[in-house]
Amino acid sequence: AETTRIAITPGDGIGPEVIAEAVRCLEVLRAKHDLALEWTRFPWPSHAWHEQHGESWPADALDQLRDYQAILLGALGDPGPADDPDRYLLSDAVSLGPLLDMRKNFDQWVCERPARLLPGARQYLKDERAKDIDMLVIRENSEGEYVSQGGRLRKGTPDEVATQLEVFTRKATDRIIRYGFDQARKRAADRLQEGRTRSFRTLDGRTCESQVCLITKRNALRHWGDMYTEAFEEISKEYPDVAVHHELVDAACMKFVQCPWAFDVVVASNLQGDILTDLAAVLSGGMGVAPSCNLNPTNPNMPSMFEPTHGSAPDIAGQGIADPTAMLFTTARMLEWLGRKDPSLALAGQELFDAMAADLAECGNQQRTSREIGDAVCKRLRGS
Amino acid sequence: AETTRIAITPGDGIGPEVIAEAVRCLEVLRAKHDLALEWTRFPWPSHAWHEQHGESWPADALDQLRDYQAILLGALGDPGPADDPDRYLLSDAVSLGPLLDMRKNFDQWVCERPARLLPGARQYLKDERAKDIDMLVIRENSEGEYVSQGGRLRKGTPDEVATQLEVFTRKATDRIIRYGFDQARKRAADRLQEGRTRSFRTLDGRTCESQVCLITKRNALRHWGDMYTEAFEEISKEYPDVAVHHELVDAACMKFVQCPWAFDVVVASNLQGDILTDLAAVLSGGMGVAPSCNLNPTNPNMPSMFEPTHGSAPDIAGQGIADPTAMLFTTARMLEWLGRKDPSLALAGQELFDAMAADLAECGNQQRTSREIGDAVCKRLRGS
Ligand SMILES: CC(C)[C@H](C(=O)O)[C@@H](O)C(=O)O
Ligand SMILES: CC(C)[C@H](C(=O)O)[C@@H](O)C(=O)O
Numbered sequence: 001a002e003t004t005r006i007a008i009t010p011g012d013g014i015g016p017e018v019i020a021e022a023v024r025c026l027e028v029l030r031a032k033h034d035l036a037l038e039w040t041r042f043p044w045p046s047h048a049w050h051e052q053h054g055e056s057w058p059a060d061a062l063d064q065l066r067d068y069q070a071i072l073l074g075a076l077g078d079p080g081p082a083d084d085p086d087r088y089l090l091s092d093a094v095s096l097g098p099l100l101d102m103r104k105n106f107d108q109w110v111c112e113r114p115a116r117l118l119p120g121a122r123q124y125l126k127d128e129r130a131k132d133i134d135m136l137v138i139r140e141n142s143e144g145e146y147v148s149q150g151g152r153l154r155k156g157t158p159d160e161v162a163t164q165l166e167v168f169t170r171k172a173t174d175r176i177i178r179y180g181f182d183q184a185r186k187r188a189a190d191r192l193q194e195g196r197t198r199s200f201r202t203l204d205g206r207t208c209e210s211q212v213c214l215i216t217k218r219n220a221l222r223h224w225g226d227m228y229t230e231a232f233e234e235i236s237k238e239y240p241d242v243a244v245h246h247e248l249v250d251a252a253c254m255k256f257v258q259c260p261w262a263f264d265v266v267v268a269s270n271l272q273g274d275i276l277t278d279l280a281a282v283l284s285g286g287m288g289v290a291p292s293c294n295l296n297p298t299n300p301n302m303p304s305m306f307e308p309t310h311g312s313a314p315d316i317a318g319q320g321i322a323d324p325t326a327m328l329f330t331t332a333r334m335l336e337w338l339g340r341k342d343p344s345l346a347l348a349g350q351e352l353f354d355a356m357a358a359d360l361a362e363c364g365n366q367q368r369t370s371r372e373i374g375d376a377v378c379k380r381l382r383g384s
Numbered sequence: 385a386e387t388t389r390i391a392i393t394p395g396d397g398i399g400p401e402v403i404a405e406a407v408r409c410l411e412v413l414r415a416k417h418d419l420a421l422e423w424t425r426f427p428w429p430s431h432a433w434h435e436q437h438g439e440s441w442p443a444d445a446l447d448q449l450r451d452y453q454a455i456l457l458g459a460l461g462d463p464g465p466a467d468d469p470d471r472y473l474l475s476d477a478v479s480l481g482p483l484l485d486m487r488k489n490f491d492q493w494v495c496e497r498p499a500r501l502l503p504g505a506r507q508y509l510k511d512e513r514a515k516d517i518d519m520l521v522i523r524e525n526s527e528g529e530y531v532s533q534g535g536r537l538r539k540g541t542p543d544e545v546a547t548q549l550e551v552f553t554r555k556a557t558d559r560i561i562r563y564g565f566d567q568a569r570k571r572a573a574d575r576l577q578e579g580r581t582r583s584f585r586t587l588d589g590r591t592c593e594s595q596v597c598l599i600t601k602r603n604a605l606r607h608w609g610d611m612y613t614e615a616f617e618e619i620s621k622e623y624p625d626v627a628v629h630h631e632l633v634d635a636a637c638m639k640f641v642q643c644p645w646a647f648d649v650v651v652a653s654n655l656q657g658d659i660l661t662d663l664a665a666v667l668s669g670g671m672g673v674a675p676s677c678n679l680n681p682t683n684p685n686m687p688s689m690f691e692p693t694h695g696s697a698p699d700i701a702g703q704g705i706a707d708p709t710a711m712l713f714t715t716a717r718m719l720e721w722l723g724r725k726d727p728s729l730a731l732a733g734q735e736l737f738d739a740m741a742a743d744l745a746e747c748g749n750q751q752r753t754s755r756e757i758g759d760a761v762c763k764r765l766r767g768s
Contacts, residue, residue, distance in 0.1 A: 096603050096604075100604070123510060124509055124510055124511070124641050124642065125508055125509065125510060126507060126508055126509060126510045127508070145604070145605065146604055148606070150550070150607045150608075151607055152607050152610070152611060155611075156614070157554070158554055158555065158558075159553075159554065159555075160553065160554035160611060161551065161552070161553050161554075162551075162552045162553075162554075162607040162608040162610075162611045163549060163550060163551050163552070163607065163608075164549075164550040164552075164605050164607055164608055165547060165548075165549055165550070166534070166547060166548040166549070166550065167545065167546075167547050168545070168546045168547070168548075169543075169544065169545050169546075170541070170542055170543065170544035170545075170546075171542065171543075174542075217655065217658075219480050220480075220484070220529070220530055220655070220658070221529065221548050221655075222532070223534045223535055223536050223546040223547065223548055224534075224546040224547075224548055226536070226546075227536060227539075227544060227546045230540070249659055250658050250659050250661075250662040251662065253637065253659055253662050253663040253666070254662050254663065254665070254666040254670075257508050257641070257663070257666045257667065258508065258666060258670070271601065271604070271605075274601075274604070274634050275633055275634050275637055275659060277634075278634040278635065278637050278638050279637040279638065279641070279663070281638070282637070282638040282641045282642060283641065286638075286642070
């Protein structure tokens with residue numbers, strides 16, 4: 001196969017620490033299976049780069065990245081909960097731009113966030129059925145609430161008015177919904193192969209192997225809510241084998257807590273997806289195990305971008321104690337994605353996932369350094 | 385005292401069933417304390433009214449309601465999760481308008497939703513500290529994402545574009561934030577009186593009795609996020625005794641699951657508040673115990689509106705098994721609010737809350753009819 005090239009961007013805070021373990025796993029897998037895989041490490045985007053050059057990344061960064069089939073990102077600057085609002089103000093202004101720029105410029109119109117409560121991961125919910133959480137939240141990643149249109153009139157005065165425009169197109173709506181249905185089918189097929197089944201009821205009382213739940217807030221945000229619903233109703237007719245369901249975003253948050261095991265594929269807008277994926281992540285074990293895949297399924301020549309959902313965690317950065325599990329999960333997902341062109345990468349991705357999951361199941365509740373976790377997973381990879 | 389007048393609007397589904405129990409409690413309290421309290425029952429807004437008259441309520445409904453000091457609402461049509469999308473489409477179009485109309489026309493610019501995990505209520509989180517959940521989510525209720533500006537261009541075609549404009553004013557931002565700080569102070573004072581304390585850290589390391597956490601999504605929805613943050617920073621200086629905290633809405637959802645007991649007062653925009661209040665409600669025992677108070681703190685001549693957060697639950701309506709606990713909690717909150725003008729009502733509200741909480745603690749996990757729960761609470765009221 002043609003060599004697959006990955007851009008590695010460790011980023012800030014714990015990013016480089018967790019990326020280091022991912023790279024060690026990639027090395028083991030490459031040597032073991034003689035994979036046609038190469039990677040290049042970039043010092044940007046990052047705070048450090050910004051401090052030296054006055055910008056988060058070079059002017060031609062997007063052009064440089066365009067040559068790669070995937071971007072594996074550690075973590076960008078958002079320091080999370082602000083103990084120091086000034087630092088916060090600075091840091092997110094500086095460093096989150098590239099994340100949104102990559103999504104936009106490489107037309108990564110899907111953000112896929114699987115949420116499975118893997119054995120060994122922390123379980124927040126009391127109900128034992130939480131162990132069965134296995135959903136895929138699909139977030140529209142190209143428009144909607146994130147079009148960055150709006151501004152501040154009479155800024156800083158008591159008469160200020162701030163606006164933000166949400167823009168949704170039927171084209172982007174159709175493609176994300178269709179993507180959701182395709183994933184639902186694929187998941188049902190994968191489950192069948194593993195000898196597992198799930199069952200969901202359709203409106204006319206039949207039983208299906210998979211389900212898509214559409215999220216909107218159409219009782220208040222009527223215009224795009226109606227458009228989403230109409231597109232969903234129409235496209236669902238092409239997938240009579242997939243059960244459909246609607247939830248309002250507020251009710252969905254409740255149900256994620258009350259019965260997360262009842263969801264299969266969930267399709268949501270950019271902002272509502274952002275919120276629901278964080279909630280789904282924590283319910284399936286916390287940010288420590290949540291991958292986020294920004295995909296361009298249309299154009300194989302555009303790089304897709306893979307990042308753990310966690311932030312740069314400045315409070316624990318530099319101590320070597322960040323948990324690389326989410327990063328390894330993310331790396332496994334990346335390999336599976338790249339496997340569409342080179343099937344040996346998909347197998348390697350599956351192997352990495354299995355090793356990481358086995359490690360988590362056995363040692364998930366132990367206090368270990370990043371390095372110790374990386375070592376343990378590498379050892380499994382070598383042995384398996 | 386001048387007679388306080390309440391408009392009772394039972395609404396749809398389980399609304400009339402839970403309202404019936406609230407009214408019985410009000411009757412007991414009025415007789416017992418000779419309260420200067422009157423109420424009038426309205427058959428609208430409701431589906432039934434709509435079916436007969438072609439509209440959810442009469443043209444002069446708002447004028448009729450304007451004469452009351454409070455509106456006690458059962459539940460409106462949103463049938464929740466749609467098993468039948470057509471019914472859903474119809475029902476929310478028809479029946480939610482009045483809810484938003486009341487909020488707007490009576491300038492109920494605060495939506496207050498207390499979330500306390502009362503003994504006896506269902507606990508979803510594993511962590512024992514969930515018992516200490518005691519937060520007040522304050523939702524901006526007058527603008528933001530809910531201004532209903534936008535539309536659909538080329539509706540129904542593949543080239544459709546749907547837009548929705550978010551509009552935030554500094555005036556409404558300031559007042560909701562200031563309201564949040566005032567509530568934080570009030571809560572600290574109330575706790576002190578009950579001999580309870582909590583402690584929160586300020587940025588400069590001091591310890592405070594209360595906290596306000598501001599929610600935004602300023603790393604993506606920059607314009608109003610920045611305005612909210614600036615207003616918050618400025619107003620917080622007037623309240624050096626209250627600790628401040630920032631969260632992004634996605635991170636806040638995670639932390640609501642990870643450590644809900646760490647929050648005191650939370651201030652959020654209209655949509656983000658809608659989402660967070662539902663999440664807070666379920667974490668503090670489910671919709672069964674969550675009140676929602678739509679308040680106009682500025683103008684005492686405008687009615688405020690009180691509703692349980694739950695919907696009309698058409699699936700269990702008519703069976704007499706709906707849990708009136710949230711409705712009783714809501715009624716207690718209403719009486720406390722009305723107590724600003726007539727202190728005997730505040731005492732009655734406290735009494736109702738205590739009776740309901742005692743009933744919940746003793747029998748919360750029993751299967752009982754609406755009537756049985758109402759009976760039990762009335763009995764406590766008579767006895768206390
Ligand atoms: C019914 C709906 C319009 C309403 C809202 O979004 O405000 C409801 O969810 C609520 O929280 O009161
Ligand atoms: C950092 C931020 C802009 C981003 C988003 O909102 O998309 C993040 O929360 C995410 O989920 O990837």
